[in-house]
Amino acid sequence: MSSERGTDDPAELQEALRGFVRAFGLHQPEKTPCGQPIPVSEAHALGELAQDGELRQVELARRLRLTKSTVSRLVGQLTARGxxxxxxxxxxxxxxxxxxxxxxxxAAGNLAEARREKFSRLLVSIPEHEREGVLHALHVLVEALDE
Known part of the structure; x- marks a missing residue:
């Protein structure tokens, strides 16, 4: 980070988020951050369905924060995969x-296992005294995006 810019500079936030997106692999939409060869949107949909057993399609759209038409195409892809x-x-x-x-x-079970392994490794890499702050920052960021 540049010492010339302060925490009030939007470019600083943009750089930090860009670095996170790239380091986490979110800019590779055809592969999950945990390395599975499945589009990220499909992985999220599988995770939501695995969690609840069944969902109305409109509820899946709400949870994924996607439009109804996008979820309709997504469900079509998941249906085509069987x-x-x-x-x-x-x-x-x-x-x-x-x-x-x-x-x-x-497929959802395989994704969940890969996700557990990835996040276990990630958590161990964060110093214990920093973990609460990292989680807090992520929650604050989501709340800000929801406004």
């Missing part, structure tokens, strides 16, 4: 419920 199945939402002729197939459950 990882997700769609069903009509009970009592709602227009709604769609999503569930993982057995193959999707295996």
């Amino acid at each position: 990882w997700v199945e769609r069903a009509p939402a009970p009592g709602d002729g227009r709604g769609v419920v999503l569930r993982l197939t057995p193959s999707g459950e295996r």
